[in-house]
Amino acid sequence: MIDALIGNAASREVIMLLAAGESSDLLAIVVYATLAIVVGLGMLFLSEVLGPRRKDSQKESVYECGVPLLDSAREPFTVKFYLVAILFILFDIETVFLLPYAVVYQQLGVIGLAEMGIFIFVLAGGLLYLWKRGALEWD
């Protein structure tokens, strides 16, 4: 926590110095930042070396929200999940385009409406295609 604060303060100073063009004072910052890194890493290292360790089977087991582990998580996913993810991105992008359009639709006028209409038409066409080809059926 403290390390993070020091780091933030240091980087802010660097940015301010860079903005002011005072590069000669940067050496102090470099020393300061090096010190912060050394202290941070040193503490991690010391606790790794000096810290006591009492292992038991409970501690070594995988933590899964307090529930006993069922089996390995490293299993191949069915490819259907990827299809759903791709479909999600498609309509995600639709939203990304529609939101800015909602802000400026009055300025864009009839041509803007027509262009968004074509955009939605093509996307809806894609959805219809996927539907008919069975991409939305899980089995």
Added chain:
Amino acid sequence: MELTISRAEILALLPAAILFFTGLMQLFLDLGKSSANTRSEKTHLAMIGVTGILLALASLFIQGVEPSSGALYAGAMTDDLFGRMGAGVIIITALFCSLMAGGYLASSGNNRAEFHSLICFSGGAMVLLCQATNLISIFVAIETLSLAVYVLAGYFKNHQASSEGAFKYFVLGAFSSGFLLLGMAFVYGASGGSISLADIAASATHDDTLFAVGTFLMVIGFGFKVGAVPFHSWVPDVYQGAPVLSVGWMAVAVKSASFFALFRFVLFTGGGQILAQILAAIAVVTMLLGNLAALNQLSLKRMLAYSGIAHTGYLLIPLVLAVSGSGAIAGASIPFYLISYAVTTLAAFGVIVAISVATDRDDVQDLNGLARTRPLLALGFTVALLSLAGVPLTSGFIGKLMIFSDAIEGGFLHLALIGIVASLISIYYYLRPVVAMWFKEPSTSFDLIPASWGVQFTVAVCAIATVALGLFPDWLVNLSKLSVHAILG
């Protein structure tokens, strides 16, 4: 700010829009139909495709050869002659591919509308690429066409070779897009934040390292697409694995569209002497490696893949000239060579489509005795191979003559000499199928290779066009000169 759209803008977008719409229509009409349908039930798909493509061609010709109406869509695209010639090559190639697709797909057992639609979609994107005049529209067009072509390369998803080729193409293509994008970012930065090619040309200086690096990275990105030598390794595998018709489409259309866009960029911005030297080295290696590697290929598709690499090498010579600032000399050979390459390669691939439908192979020995069983196909293939080799009376000869004489005029004598040597080497492997067709006995049992009328029409028209362009090249040469001078102003 009220959005307005001018008549010129609508006209300029029309060819691509018609192609996209045609693809959508084919897709929707085929929904819910079986993939194993026989040919007669699916003929309408090819008919719609051909109709749409002819309409797109007509909409291109409405504009005639009038000078450009300037920057359209806030400088995103143009309707100049150079772009329209590129669009013409793409649309005519799409026409012949659609004509051949019906029979080819029916015999493959995977007869779906997607193939037709993907040709139309990627064709539309290529037309946009030829007309694009800012970095963003160039990139969007390239990505759109690439995505469609990746799928076309892996269209036979149950064929291992087709899937493998498509995967290689996809991974390397995505990688090359990264180079292209990084190059664009550098060029954008070096020109002080402009994306339009005209602004970049006005503000960029050739001494600027950032600009030179950016241009070089963009050339690498395009180099992958056209198969220039350090970036060519995907070409043979993809060409061999992918469906023949997809390969024909890739070999002609992807290469033409990429070259048109690359030349437009270089003609606008130049690039400096160092970049010209690097590109000259790439051109030399591409010409030599393409032709030498093709010598031992017995698979026709693989041979044409290496031959395609070699032709990329020849086409890089005008690029070198344009980068070194002699664009006015080199310009005219670019559109002419690409058009000549398109008709010639289409004739060759027409015959290979017929062979692979009949035998499911594409070895040189499968051609044995073709002149006896199918004299017209054999004649068409012979004309195509001679034109690729650059024998006089064919369009390939005129194209090479223009490129090499431009190189000498522009002060790159060594490029011309190496190109001529490389062409001489190429005659050996181009003549091997010719010998097989005319002087060998038919080795296999088939008497007659079935060739759909689409294939026959394509081979006939393209072979005639190859000879016609070889005999009467003047009008096309003048048109090419006109188109390039319009860009240079």
